[in-house]
Amino acid sequence: MKVIVAGAGVGGLQAARLLAQGGVDVTVVEKAADAESMRYNWHDDVCPEVFEECGLTLPEGSFPKKDWTFIVPDGKARGMHEAHPDMSVMRNALNKMMADKAEEAGAKLLFGTHVSCAMTKDGRVTGVIAGGREMDADVVIDSLGVNSPIKANLPESILISRHNDDEVFDVYRAFYKKNPDAPQAEYTNKVYMKHLGEGGISWAIQDGEEVDVLIGRVGKMSDNTFANALKHMKEENPTIGSEIVTGGGRYVIPVRYPAPRMAANGYALIGDSAYMTIPMLGSGIASSLRAAGMLADCILSAIRAGADDKHASSIENLWNYEVAFFRAYADHCGVDVMKRGVLGLSNKTLSLILTSKVLTNEQICDLAKGRLLRPKFKDLVRMAGAAGIRVFSLLPMAMIMLRAQSAAKIARKIPEKYDELAVAKWVTKLEGKF
Ligand SMILES: Cc1cc2nc3c(=O)[nH]c(=O)nc-3n(C[C@H](O)[C@H](O)[C@H](O)COP(=O)(O)OP(=O)(O)OC[C@H]3O[C@@H](n4cnc5c(N)ncnc54)[C@H](O)[C@@H]3O)c2cc1C
Incomplete structure (x- = not known):
């Protein structure tokens, strides 16, 4: 069995490592010149348990994430306190560790090589064109990020x-x-939630001798919107100096439910190319690392059960990977419904929900971790009572939560075995929820 991992994303590198450990011939093709210069020279937040679960150690220099204070559109503040905070992980150290481990396990790493598209034959992916040459594979794992050129072509x-x-x-x-x-x-x-009343968030995080500034908008952010938002952030947060130490570019994060079709004959998506981020937050490192275990397990189990390369790389087998992912992350479909609903709430309602006592600290922490809230009617009555408001005011939020639960339920009912008709029906039903 020959596997090409296109793009050295975290999930791709972990899949490369696990498959190579299982005796598969794996090549990772990455455009960056080396592991140190791979993307994002900063730190990001990851739930620490995932490292142990995936047989990894926390990268050097990691530190606990600090509690956030939400600023709602009317300017009021709501703090949150996490009993078990995520860890802020240095991306360079993470990339280097993942690349080293994949190489130690026997995967070949081809840096400085641009993947332009896939080779296909009779509805099957048969390899990639990379660095101008054809590279054959039984399975191509697409870890090229949200705008994967393979997927696009x-x-x-x-x-x-x-x-x-x-x-x-x-x-x-x-x-x-x-x-x-x-x-x-x-x-x-x-x-800042719905910063300046717009669809998105911004933040200003005091980070030692630096200030971490983020400005994000759902969909395309015009230059004008960006300039106004940055100006406002600087006025509101005078600690932001004039010199940029790292970053300073525009990036893209998927903020939607996982791809209901993340596998095909000879092809599987992982990480941002399969939208494995939390739809409201874009925290995709943990889910990509876990997905790598599911994908490697799906391929290696088939090989161990005696399947030939053609069967092990078929949609019928790779579908098991998708089933495992949707069973674990069905709630992300509900979170996406919530994100769309929250962005549609009036600024007044959002401010009320976040800064009154409607949501407890634990519920705010759950939302921040991408977990679904499932309140019953009696809980809504209690929430309204605690906040001193009428239950009626919570109706828009209650409707969003009901729709969110329904989307998660459909996602969890993913067909167990690959059957094109049953899958097409499930995809249509799921997509109808968004
Ligand atoms: C501002 C920002 C903040 C974030 N914060 C967090 C956070 O706090 N926590 C969290 O878990 N996640 C966070 N993320 C998201 C996280 O980076 C991704 O979800 C995660 O890294 C998985 O992405 P990936 O590996 O699939 O793709 P990517 O990280 O996009 O990696 C794709 C790889 O493919 C390579 N590549 C791309 N095109 C080609 C090509 N044509 N040929 C060869 N190689 C190519 C790239 O160089 C790169 O190495 C953040 C992202 C951004 C932008």
């Missing part, structure tokens, strides 16, 4: 989910040197 006959323009976050992130003359910030980790 596949023929229509190979059914794979694609995103709409409003299902990504157009995001600016920069770490600014702290302005030494500014007074200390009142809130050290401010997250």
Whole structure:
């Protein structure tokens, strides 16, 4: 069995490592010059348990994520306290560790090589064109990120989910040197919900001698919107200095439900190319790492059961990977419904829900971790009573939560075995929820 992992994303590298450990011939093809110069020279938040679960250690330099304070559109603040915070992980150290481990396990890493598209024959992916040459494979694992050129150039006959323009976050992130003359910030980790009343978030996080600034909008962020938002952030947060230490570019994060078609004959998506992020937050490292275990297990189990390469790489077998992912992450479909609903709430209702006592600290933490809330009617009565408001005011939120639960339920009912008719029916039903 020959596998090509296109793009050295975290999930792709973990899949490469596990498959190579299982005796598969694996080559990772990455455009960056080496593991150190792979993307994002900053830290991001990951739930720490995932490292142990995946047989990894926490990368060097990791530290606990600090609590956030939400700023709602009317300017009020709501703090949250996490009893078990995620860890902020240095991306360079993570990339290097993942690349080293894949190589130690026997995977070949081909840096400085651009993947342009897949080779296909009779509805099956048979390899990639990379660095101008053809590379054959039984399975191509697409770990090229949200705008994967492989996915974009596949023929229509190979059914794979694609995103709409409003299902990504157009995001600016920069770490600014702290302005030494500014007074200390009142809130050290401010997250602006529907910043300036627009569809998206921004944050200003005091990070040692730097300030981590993020401005994100769902869909395309115009230059004008971005300039206004940055100006507002600087006025509101005088600790933001003028010098950028790292980042300073525009990036894209998927903010939608996982791809209902993430596998085809000879092809499987992993990570951002399969939208494995939490739809509201874009935290895709943990789910991509876990997905790698599911994908490797699906391929290796078939080989161990005596399947030949053609069967092990078929949609009938790779479907087991998708089933495992949807069983574990069906709630992300519900979270996407919630995200769309929350963005549609009036600024007044959102402010009320977040800053009154409607939601407890634990519920806010659950939402921040991408978990679905499942309140019953009696809970809504209690929530309204605690906040001193009429139950009627919570109706828009209750409707969103009901729709969210229904989407998660459909997602969980993914057909167990691959049957094109049953799958097509399930995909249509699921997509209808968004
Ligand atoms: C601003 C920002 C903040 C984030 N914060 C968090 C967070 O706090 N927690 C979290 O879990 N996640 C966070 N994420 C998301 C996280 O980065 C991704 O979900 C995760 O890394 C999985 O992405 P991936 O590996 O699939 O894709 P990517 O990280 O996009 O990796 C794709 C790889 O493919 C390579 N590549 C791309 N095109 C080609 C090509 N044509 N040929 C060869 N190689 C190619 C790239 O160089 C890259 O190495 C954040 C992302 C951004 C942008």
